[in-house]
Amino acid sequence: MVTQKTTENTTTQNAIHWPEKYLPGTGDDFVSNEVIVRGATAAAVWHYLTDPSTWESYYDNVADISFPQGGGPELRDGLRFSFGTFGFPPLDAHVVEFQAPADGVPGRLSWTAKQDGAPEERLDVLHAWLVEDLTGGRVRVLTQETQIGRPAAELARQTPNPMLNGHQAWLDGLVAAASK
Numbered sequence: 001m002v003t004q005k006t007t008e009n010t011t012t013q014n015a016i017h018w019p020e021k022y023l024p025g026t027g028d029d030f031v032s033n034e035v036i037v038r039g040a041t042a043a044a045v046w047h048y049l050t051d052p053s054t055w056e057s058y059y060d061n062v063a064d065i066s067f068p069q070g071g072g073p074e075l076r077d078g079l080r081f082s083f084g085t086f087g088f089p090p091l092d093a094h095v096v097e098f099q100a101p102a103d104g105v106p107g108r109l110s111w112t113a114k115q116d117g118a119p120e121e122r123l124d125v126l127h128a129w130l131v132e133d134l135t136g137g138r139v140r141v142l143t144q145e146t147q148i149g150r151p152a153a154e155l156a157r158q159t160p161n162p163m164l165n166g167h168q169a170w171l172d173g174l175v176a177a178a179s180k
């Protein structure tokens with residue numbers, strides 16, 4: 001794990017934990033979006049990020065959120081849920097990393113999401129989030145996603161990249177909600 005170390009001249013920031021299968025650059029599409037802002041806290045961001053019942057209030061590219069095996073509405077380690085995004089039918093998602101932010105410890109959330117079917121329909125995703133308070137009353141929110149499958153390759157070929165822009169809209173909405 002990379003830790004944040006601040007000295008007079010340098011800062012090393014935390015990074016996403018990547019399972020080998022989803023390493024950036026090894027799939028069919030990868031995007032990385034990040035914001036660092038004042039006026040929000042990691043705890044406030046975490047609330048809106050880990051409660052999918054709030055997502056549609058600040059992000060218009062998500063729908064049909066459900067918890068087929070029960071649980072929810074808040075995400076937790078091992079929870080299964082589903083949601084639609086980017087025009088795909090609801091994807092089956094599974095939380096694989098969940099660590100709430102704490103003093104000096106970044107919040108970490110990641111889930112896999114899959115769509116089965118014919119080869120041209122199959123999609124396998126890891127979407128990861130890192131939320132951390134920084135010095136000076138700032139918060140950093142990093143989200144990265146690796147996608148594997150033909151639908152991902154099709155998204156990656158589009159200009160502008162819809163996943164890159166969609167995730168930026170998610171970040172912007174998330175930070176705005178957490179800043180209220």
